[in-house]
Amino acid sequence: MEATTGPAPLDLTSIARAPKALLHDHLDGGLRPATVVDLAAQCGYDGLPETDADALGRWFRDAADSGSLVRYLETFAHTVAVMQDENGLHRVAQECAEDLADDGVVYAEVRFAPEQHLERGLSLDEVVEHTIEGFRAGESAARVRGKNIRIGCLLTAMRHAARSREIAELAVRFRDRGVVGFDIAGAEAGFPPSRHLDAFEYMRANNAHFTIHAGEAFGLPSIQEAVAFCGTDRLGHGVRIIDDIDVDAEGHPTLGLLAAYVRDKRIPLELCPSSNVQTGAVASIAEHPFDLLARLRFRVTVNTDNRLMSDTSMTREMHALSQAFGYGWSDLQRFTINALKSSFLPFDERLEMIDHVVKPGYAVLVG
Ligand SMILES: O=c1[nH]cnc2c1ncn2[C@@H]1O[C@H](CO)[C@@H](O)[C@H]1O
Numbered sequence: 001m002e003a004t005t006g007p008a009p010l011d012l013t014s015i016a017r018a019p020k021a022l023l024h025d026h027l028d029g030g031l032r033p034a035t036v037v038d039l040a041a042q043c044g045y046d047g048l049p050e051t052d053a054d055a056l057g058r059w060f061r062d063a064a065d066s067g068s069l070v071r072y073l074e075t076f077a078h079t080v081a082v083m084q085d086e087n088g089l090h091r092v093a094q095e096c097a098e099d100l101a102d103d104g105v106v107y108a109e110v111r112f113a114p115e116q117h118l119e120r121g122l123s124l125d126e127v128v129e130h131t132i133e134g135f136r137a138g139e140s141a142a143r144v145r146g147k148n149i150r151i152g153c154l155l156t157a158m159r160h161a162a163r164s165r166e167i168a169e170l171a172v173r174f175r176d177r178g179v180v181g182f183d184i185a186g187a188e189a190g191f192p193p194s195r196h197l198d199a200f201e202y203m204r205a206n207n208a209h210f211t212i213h214a215g216e217a218f219g220l221p222s223i224q225e226a227v228a229f230c231g232t233d234r235l236g237h238g239v240r241i242i243d244d245i246d247v248d249a250e251g252h253p254t255l256g257l258l259a260a261y262v263r264d265k266r267i268p269l270e271l272c273p274s275s276n277v278q279t280g281a282v283a284s285i286a287e288h289p290f291d292l293l294a295r296l297r298f299r300v301t302v303n304t305d306n307r308l309m310s311d312t313s314m315t316r317e318m319h320a321l322s323q324a325f326g327y328g329w330s331d332l333q334r335f336t337i338n339a340l341k342s343s344f345l346p347f348d349e350r351l352e353m354i355d356h357v358v359k360p361g362y363a364v365l366v367g
């Protein structure tokens with residue numbers, strides 16, 4: 001007989017058991033170090049800075065810990081290099097699904113930029129097909145172990161390049177085959193979202209969803225463009241929205257027009273605490289605006305961004321936030337429901353996951 005023992009402790013083991021939803025995770029930022037080593041040997045890539053898996057894992061974390069988004073992004077050359085054929089894409093996608101499932105993630109939107117995977121002759125369509133097949137294989141392998149996860153794929157266009165319209169068309173073409181939306185990523189300063197307006201207009205014209213990396217390395221103008229010109233459904237990071245919130249000496253907040261609009265319209269913020277510390281967007285988790293934004297009832301969500309570069313997981317991000325800000329199970333459940341409400345799944349499927357997976361899962365932990 002199972003005794004009711006009150007709430008489970010908010011430690012890594014219990015948080016790993018909680019059902020979690022993840023909206024912002026890069027496929028090419030989440031490889032297992034050992035897989036990078038294996039795939040490099042298989043495909044003949046000899047540019048790795050380390051060939052021992054543990055040393056390579058540490059190298060990624062330290063190199064990404066640069067205080068600069070541009071230098072952080074340089075580390076992706078090594079992961080993208082080993083994801084240029086069917087074997088690499090399928091394996092990385094399969095392991096991604098399995099690793100997330102083992103971490104207790106029940107729904108994840110995983111993104112990557114197909115245009116970066118054409119170096120060995122694959123077409124854009126083939127890149128997406130192999131990746132989606134990998135996700136499906138990972139979901140099945142996890143299910144056999146009793147872990148249920150669902151992965152939706154987001155296709156990213158690189159903001160310094162000029163293929164965004166083509167990638168938006170690719171996303172719409174695959175909308176019934178596992179792609180749930182579109183995104184732009186890469187260095188932010190100098191590459192405003194409005195440069196890709198035709199891609200966003202194409203998505204809107206097709207009643208399709210998209211998110212935009214904005215307000216990470218660069219401030220409010222980028223968020224303003226993403227929201228007001230491009231009509232984004234969500235903000236990738238969006239953490240600099242804090243620059244439009246003034247907190248006086250007594251702690252009373254005043255929201256500027258943009259911050260008020262983002263909150264009023266319930267535009268979801270895909271916040272990625274550890275990643276922000278590494279790129280220098282915030283000084284530490286304890287100083288992260290997550291808590292102020294959560295208290296002001298912005299639609300905040302917890303995300304990993306790049307599990308390899310940050311040596312993190314959904315469990316660890318939630319644990320770090322709960323340690324820093326004293327969150328309990330009801331807070332973690334709220335952030336999870338926020339994520340599912342903000343997902344690009346059909347509405348009835350979001351509700352189904354909230355009511356039949358998330359709420360019962362947290363009820364067990366609350367005791
Ligand atoms: O935090 C980020 N901000 C901006 N771009 C990023 C971030 N993390 C990864 N990427 C970029 O997105 C590409 C596709 O997944 C990656 O190759 C990397 O260049």
Ligand SMILES: [Zn+2]
Pocket residue numbers: 024026185213236305
């Ligand atoms: Zn990102």
